[in-house]
Amino acid sequence: MLAQEVTKRKGSRGPRKDDRMATPLEAMTATLAPKTTEYKFGGPIGATISYFVLPLIAYFVYFACRRDACDLTKIASSFRLPRDVNEWISVESLGVVVGFMLLQALLYCIPAGKAVSGSILRDGSRLKYRMNGLLSLIVSVGVFGALWYYRQPVTFVYDHFLEMITAVSIVAFVLSVVAHSMSLQRGVMLSEYGNSGNFLYDFFMGRALNPRIASVLDMKMLIFGRFMLIGYILAGLSMLAKQYETDGKVSLPMVLVCAMQFLYVFDGLYFEEDILSINEFSKQGVGFLICYAIMVFRPILYSLPARFLVDNPVELPQMQIATILILEVVGYVIYRWSNTQKNSYRRNPDSESSKRLKVLKTARGTNLVISGLWGFVRHPNYLGDLMMHLAWCLCTGVGHFMPYLTFVFLLLMLIGRANQDDADCRKKYKLDWDTYCNIVRYKIVPYIF
Known part of the structure; x- marks a missing residue:
């Protein structure tokens, strides 16, 4: 068979490493234990x-x-490390x-x-x-x-x-x-x-x-x-x-x-x-x-x-309570709807709901969804997640920054994840990813990021 032929070059002592067929052990190793080719996290x-x-x-x-x-302004004066183990x-x-x-x-x-x-x-x-x-x-x-x-x-x-x-x-x-x-x-x-x-x-x-x-x-x-x-x-x-x-x-x-x-x-x-x-x-x-x-x-x-x-303990004005509830409800709807669309399409792209979604066909033979919430931003589930977390933090009032670290750390994590996903997809889909980005321009927040 053509796939099993080994090419010998003049003066060579045998097949080149790239030309020979992988042994069963090498094939199993490549499947179970692929070597890391690119570092993450520095x-x-x-x-x-x-x-x-x-x-x-x-x-x-x-x-x-x-x-x-x-x-944060009182950390220096109140900071004390316990001495008792x-x-x-x-x-x-x-x-x-x-x-x-x-x-x-x-x-x-x-x-x-x-x-x-x-x-x-x-x-x-x-x-x-x-x-x-x-x-x-x-x-x-x-x-x-x-x-x-x-x-x-x-x-x-x-x-x-x-x-x-x-x-x-x-x-x-x-x-x-x-x-x-x-x-x-x-x-x-x-x-x-x-x-x-x-x-x-x-x-x-x-x-x-x-x-x-x-x-x-x-x-x-x-x-x-x-x-x-x-x-x-x-x-x-x-x-x-x-x-x-x-x-x-x-x-x-x-x-x-x-x-x-x-x-x-x-x-x-x-x-x-x-x-x-x-x-x-x-x-x-x-x-x-x-x-x-x-x-x-x-x-x-x-x-x-x-x-x-x-x-x-804080007392929240009615306007802030209303803002919290709106953020929570809208955020949850975006979060749940986008995740449902994503997972439904992944499980069965031929279902009636999946067929209603517009997709961009790629050279790899896979599709990128460009309609619904996923045509709005590239990570609508991240947007919903952030809105819900912000609602939690708003329950503490607006006079302290520390409780908002919950939202800040999630924001930084999701921005990093979105950027990493963008880099990975650019390598994976090449020119098709540029086309996709021209259609779905924003990663998480429309007109901002």
């Missing part, structure tokens, strides 16, 4: 710096917004985090909810995932409610927030080690982002693409769909309970924050199948970046508005 140097920067930012958010002060970590806080993790792992393994197939992997296989996130949410909130009813210390997260940051950081690091250890086993599929050969970089980005414990417990689903989402809802409820314990009532801004965040989490778990298509889930390996950013960074930021309201 490469090994950027990864090494991030090991220190991410925890520093997490602790900064706590120390900059505490019970005695939550004002027991203020940084305790057996109780570590026990709470590990116990919560074990509960979520147990609930995930319960054979309830439908089993769906994930994205097609490089070897043509598709992993099965159990979609029972709503069950986990209901059980977790039910346990919290029962503990509150029987007067157990449900305000523990607020009362020991610094200890909880350290405890979650420890658990996140341990999971990073577990995932990296699993990537060293033979036959494990590796992420194309975390197989450079540089340990510091690979440990940060994550080598193992889909690590599973006992072939049942999927680490990505546990981290993304359980620990992060359900975790920061329970953290918010802890803040709500603390405000009730302190003031004897729960303020309207606190109710709004917790209700809007609950809607966000409920949506994420109701449409849990959508998470399987995001880039972090389908291409990113499990490493320090995912473990720390998802388990520590995001819950700290998402719970910041509620934590602020415990010690800084």
Whole structure:
């Protein structure tokens, strides 16, 4: 056969490396363990710096917004590092985090909810995932409610927030080690982002693409769909309970924050199948970046508005309440509608709803949607996400900047993600991407960015 012919050049001792057929071992290695060809996050140097920067930012958010002060202008005068190690970590806080993790792992393994197939992997296989996130949410909130009813210390997260940051950081690091250890086993599929050969970089980005414990417990689903989402809802409820314990009532801004965040989490778990298509889930390996950013960074930021309201109760004018509700509703509609359009088209481009969308056919044989919300901006789901997060922050009033870090960090993250997506697609689609950008001109915010 022509594909099997080997060309010999005059004077050569044998086939060139580029001309010979790959051996079965080489083919398997290329499929399961492709080498990283392009660094992200500044490469090994950027990864090494991030090991220190991410925890520093997490602790900064706590120390900059505490019970005695939550004002950037007063950080220098109120800043104080605890000298007692027991203020940084305790057996109780570590026990709470590990116990919560074990509960979520147990609930995930319960054979309830439908089993769906994930994205097609490089070897043509598709992993099965159990979609029972709503069950986990209901059980977790039910346990919290029962503990509150029987007067157990449900305000523990607020009362020991610094200890909880350290405890979650420890658990996140341990999971990073577990995932990296699993990537060293033979036959494990590796992420194309975390197989450079540089340990510091690979440990940060994550080598193992889909690590599973006992072939049942999927680490990505546990981290993304359980620990992060359900975790920061329970953290918010802890803040709500603390405000009730302190003031004897729960303020309207606190109710709004917790209700809007609950809607966000409920949506994420109701449409849990959508998470399987995001880039972090389908291409990113499990490493320090995912473990720390998802388990520590995001819950700290998402719970910041509620934590602020415990010690800084505010009265909102009716106009601001109306603005909050409009932002939340419009943002949620954009977020949900755009995600539904995207995932519906990906699952079945021949469905009636998908056929109504206009597409740009590319030389690669794939299509780029250029109508609906996706013809409005390139990332309408990002726009909706930002609007909802801004609504949460507005519940804290407009007199302090610190609670708005929730919105600021999400904005920076999504801008970076949109720029990276633009660079990747430009390499992937070449001239077709220029045509697409001329049709859909803005990335996230119309006429601005």
